[in-house]
Amino acid sequence: MNQLFVDRTEELAFLEEKYKENRAQLIVIYGRRRIGKTELLLKFVKNKNYIYFLCEKTSPQLNILKMARKMAEYLGKKSFARIQFADWEDLFREFLEWKTGDEKVVIILDEFPYLIEIDKGVVSVFQKIWDEYLSKRTDIVLILCGSSIGMMETDVLGYKSPLYGRRTGQWKVTELKLPYIKSFVPSYTFTELLYLYGALGGVPAYLCKLDPKLKVFENIEKLFLRKGAELYEEAENLLRQELREPRNYKLILEALAEGKRRISEIANTTGLDKAAVSRYMDTLELLDIVSYETPVLEKPKTKKRLYYIKDNYFNFWFRYIYPNKDLIEEKRGKIVLEEIIADYNNYMSIVFEKIAKDFVLKISLPIKIHKIGRHWWKTSKGESLEIDLLGFNKNKKEYIIVEVKWSRLKFSDVKRIYKALINKATKLNISGKLYYCIIAKEIENKDSISGAISNVLLFDLKDLEKVYFSQKQL
Ligand SMILES: Nc1ncnc2c1ncn2[C@@H]1O[C@H](COP(=O)(O)OP(=O)(O)O)[C@@H](O)[C@H]1O
Ligand SMILES: [Mg+2]
Missing domain, CATH: 3.40.1350.10 (Trna Endonuclease; Chain: A, domain 1)
Incomplete structure (x- = not known):
């Protein structure tokens, strides 16, 4: 088990500050899957009183039942779990009644979007729970956490959400910054770190999988270029979790990774019509996978857009892995590795532009x-x-x-x-x-x-x- 915990000082300071305030908190934490949200929250509640619940895509009843067990555990009263709760409101109301003293407790609902998926109405229910019960207390820190960026931004934080305007704090968890990557591979030179960053970005779940004794391309081979390898499967798994029909999205991402950056070019390459590409692009933007630049001297509203894949892991995967899946399936990953090595400096020139921009601002x-x-x-x-x-x-x-x-x-x-x-x-x-x-x-x-x-x-x-x-x- 990897015991390393890297950075997140800003995030922890933010959470601690909220925790210390003398009022109820409704904190929204979100960010891409594998970015380290759960790890961060568990670090935060270490040595605090807390209830951690990972929501499930089962049924509301089953979720309530399991949450009741967690609450019972916290209360130290087994009988609490034997109560038949009619709904979430009933559960929280009863919990507050059973809770004695004003000891502060952090309640984490991790992957809250799973609850929304099985019951759209759950957001309204939590609005009521917050307005009528929790917001009036000073001993409750409720954290709603989720990986589905689209759902968190729209259904939880968006202005049409019943919870709109309720949150007392929000934080989008993002990649670990470049220097922190070194903690995972201490012997790497700065150039090697950049090469690695180009393939994995600052996603801690991927960085954890590195073997610090292997060189960059050996790690890449081990993690990407074998059937069943963890990062070989990952990109498609992530897309499948977010999108019902990922096929066209994959075509678009592949075109982007090849360097096609305008809607018209992407339409030409993929054979999809321009309006459809625009629509898919909006969704990919909402998922935080894709973004676009506009000429810096022009008004931000300009239609001149160059799209790009924001996430280095996805960019790498769609440039080198997706087009070569057949080779990898045939156990000919070595050929793909040679292709990557031969082309990698071209790829790095794209990655380096983003780093250079960051550097200039520092x-x-x-x-x-x-x-x-x-x-x-x-x-x-x-x-x-x-x-x-x-x-x-x-x-x-x-x-x-x-x-x-x-x-x-x-x-x-x-x-x-x-x-x-x-x-x-x-x-x-x-x-x-x-x-x-x-x-x-x-x-x-x-x-x-x-x-x-x-x-x-x-x-x-x-x-x-x-x-x-x-x-x-x-
Ligand atoms: N700050 C960190 N330092 C080191 N490893 C981390 C850190 N955050 C996450 N990890 C690793 O990444 C994995 C995925 O993180 P997790 O918190 O489960 O992501 P998320 O909840 O955002 O999907 C963890 O199991 C852990 O091994
Ligand atoms: Mg998690």
Whole structure:
């Protein structure tokens, strides 16, 4: 059993703060399956009084019966579990009557969406329980937790939800940040960590499965490239849990992983019509698997969108595993491994862009960045141009123009990229002070280059590593 518990200091501080308040709490915790919600909550309630209940997709009656047993255990009164409760309201009302003293208790309903699935009305019931009983107490911390991001955001937190406006706190649990990944594979170099991050993201359940003695690609082979391997099956299992008919979604995700980023391109590749792709895309967005960028200088409402798979695990899986399932089934995973190794730097260039954006926002720069993102546009002569990262300050008087390169740059490369950046900047319709920046995997003789061209900020993995491991708060 893995005893490692990594990070989550912010989340625990948030929960502790809520716990200390002298009023009833209704806290909503959600986030992708395997992200570490249950682990976090169990860590939080350690050394506290609590009732933990994992909801089941069985029947409301069975859930009530099992919850009653948990409550009885907490109360230390077996007879409580023998009562026939008519419904959830009855159960909670009775529980509060049986509970003596004002000792605070945390009640966790984990995977609350399972209850909603078997009975839509359960949200209204909990609204009533909250309004009439729990909210009037100071000894109850009710935590509703769930992995179905769509259901948590719509049915629990959404403005149409009966519980809307009731929650006293909410937290979306997200991936572990880059530096924390090292805790799972302490001997890995920074570059190896990035490679790994590209395949697994910061999902603790996957990181736990790593063998720290194996190299990156050995771990990838072990976890993905064999029939029955844990992360080989995982992506489809997750989709099946969230979607009734995952087939078309898989086609779309595969197209995205191949680098098709516009609705029209995806429609062409998949053979689905554009309206359908848009609809599927909305659902994938709601599930937090997919997101999109818009040109950073344009109004956010612009129709120009480039979609991408947010989750590194899904991105990796749909790029390398899904298209090669037949080979893996035939026990020819080695061939897939060779393909991955040959292509991996192309894949990493996508992963690295996201990391670079994060990095730029972490370091101190001569410009205070208000907004930053990709920018693409067509010049009046019809030329299509793109800037990896364009950032600007609040009054749009200062800009930073960044090129991101997952490769080793020589002095001549730096000069060429710098020139190209200047050229693009002159074709942008902006005025103000411009800063140029290149973020690369490696820059040969970086310090002497910086001396020679002083107008461009240069960073490579050594700088990233320093920043991430000095602050430890990516
Ligand atoms: N903070 C953490 N540090 C180390 N391992 C973790 C952490 N959070 C989760 N894990 C591992 O990931 C697994 C899945 O986490 P879990 O809490 O069950 O996810 P969720 O409830 O979000 O689906 C756990 O069994 C545990 O092994
Ligand atoms: Mg869980």
